[in-house]
Amino acid sequence: MPGPFGIAVIGCGNISKQYLKNMTQFPDVTVLFCADLDLERAEKQAAAYGVPESGSVRQALEHPGVDLVVNLTIPAAHAEVGVAAIAAGKHVWNEKPLTLNVAAGQALLDQARANGVRVGCAPDTVLGAGIQSARRLIDEGAIGAPLSALTLLQGPGPQTWHPDPEFLFAVGAGPLFDLGPYYLSTLGTLFGPVSRVAAVGRRASDTRTIGSGPRAGTEFGVDVPTYVAALAEYEAGQAAQLLFSWDSPLSRDGFVEITGTEATLAVPDPNGFDGDLKIRRAGDDDWTVIPATGVAAGRGSGVVDMVRAIRNGEPHRASGEMALHVLEVMSAIERSAAASGFEPVASTFGTPAPLDEQWNPYVAAN
Numbered sequence: 442m443p444g445p446f447g448i449a450v451i452g453c454g455n456i457s458k459q460y461l462k463n464m465t466q467f468p469d470v471t472v473l474f475c476a477d478l479d480l481e482r483a484e485k486q487a488a489a490y491g492v493p494e495s496g497s498v499r500q501a502l503e504h505p506g507v508d509l510v511v512n513l514t515i516p517a518a519h520a521e522v523g524v525a526a527i528a529a530g531k532h533v534w535n536e537k538p539l540t541l542n543v544a545a546g547q548a549l550l551d552q553a554r555a556n557g558v559r560v561g562c563a564p565d566t567v568l569g570a571g572i573q574s575a576r577r578l579i580d581e582g583a584i585g586a587p588l589s590a591l592t593l594l595q596g597p598g599p600q601t602w603h604p605d606p607e608f609l610f611a612v613g614a615g616p617l618f619d620l621g622p623y624y625l626s627t628l629g630t631l632f633g634p635v636s637r638v639a640a641v642g643r644r645a646s647d648t649r650t651i652g653s654g655p656r657a658g659t660e661f662g663v664d665v666p667t668y669v670a671a672l673a674e675y676e677a678g679q680a681a682q683l684l685f686s687w688d689s690p691l692s693r694d695g696f697v698e699i700t701g702t703e704a705t706l707a708v709p710d711p712n713g714f715d716g717d718l719k720i721r722r723a724g725d726d727d728w729t730v731i732p733a734t735g736v737a738a739g740r741g742s743g744v745v746d747m748v749r750a751i752r753n754g755e756p757h758r759a760s761g762e763m764a765l766h767v768l769e770v771m772s773a774i775e776r777s778a779a780a781s782g783f784e785p786v787a788s789t790f791g792t793p794a795p796l797d798e799q800w801n802p803y804v805a806a807n
């Protein structure tokens with residue numbers, strides 16, 4: 442019986458708290474090292490979560506006990522850190538988006554294949570109770586044949602609350618690249634790969650003003666569309682309408698509805714791990730609530746699924762291939778919004794098997 446997989450967390454910023462809190466409670470993994478460019482930050486996180494060692498990225502990659510690197514750096518560093526980890530013979534879990542562009546993502550996956558290691562990628566919200574319950578209901582035929590999806594994400598934008606929001610309005614971000622992975626990975630889990638997309642993009646203003654924190658009142662430039670309305674066709678025949686907007690005084694997000702021949706299913710927020718579902722069958726006057734079943738363990742669940750899959754020689758669910766496909770879909774949406782007309786999507790991925798209702802990262806697998 443092998444011991445737990447050794448993990449190094451690289452990137453000890455905002456989101457590392459959620460990962461460290463969860464992964465230090467999952468018995469199939471053991472966090473051995475925290476690394477960051479900012480060594481003090483790495484040391485602080487290691488101390489806060491009882492991780493035995495901290496230090497530089499190089500030290501993390503030289504650690505003989507580390508089998509898998511959890512890369513929680515900023516998107517601009519995802520490829521560089523991932524490539525270095527693979528070169529050191531480690532499996533890699535990346536935060537989203539996989540990389541800044543498709544070529545870098547493809548190179549990362551090619552390098553992993555050549556070195557015999559795996560790449561997994563956020564969001565692992567698709568493994569949460571909410572979306573997995575949706576997947577099981579659809580597979581059981583609860584809505585008949587799935588036909589279409591409608592997703593809505595709209596609001597005034599993160600400059601209202603984020604103290605340093607400039608990067609969220611720079612190339613590689615905007616509502617499409619920052620939040621698109623949640624919606625597109627959810628539809629990927631339910632429908633499989635996309636075959637083509639079309640989109641329009643708008644920008645309500647070329648500048649925004651920081652709304653909170655010490656720099657409140659500072660104006661900055663907007664480099665990306667802040668309203669993106671997209672159409673997607675799926676290889677299996679379904680169609681989807683997706684809205685990603687930070688040009689809306691009205692806030693409404695986490696809206697995902699899947700319509701089939703017999704019913705419409707309202708899926709919980711794809712940026713969460715839990716939440717009730719609702720179904721409305723042909724002839725119903727109102728929705729029927731269906732509580733989600735299964736564990737909602739939070740960020741790091743995908744790392745546990747990956748570790749178990751490596752040990753069992755099976756595919757892991759939140760795969761690098763799905764993340765690369767989602768990145769290609771977002772890039773194609775961006776191109777279509779700039780040029781008009783449909784854009785093909787060439788990459789594909791094996792649709793992951795649903796998780797068993799009993800799946801539980803808090804209990805050791807064997």
Ligand SMILES: NC(=O)c1ccc[n+]([C@@H]2O[C@H](COP(=O)([O-])OP(=O)(O)OC[C@H]3O[C@@H](n4cnc5c(N)ncnc54)[C@H](O)[C@@H]3O)[C@@H](O)[C@H]2O)c1
Nearest residue numbers: 452453454455456457477478479513514515516518536537
């Ligand atoms: N903050 C959130 O709520 C949130 C939610 C979901 C996903 N994410 C994703 O998580 C990732 C990190 O986001 P965050 O909010 O934690 O960012 P952050 O800026 O708070 O933290 C990033 C950390 O990475 C370190 N870093 C940057 N480049 C590095 C490098 N080359 N080597 C080592 N360390 C490096 C930085 O010093 C910093 O400590 C992003 O991909 C983001 O999309 C964030």
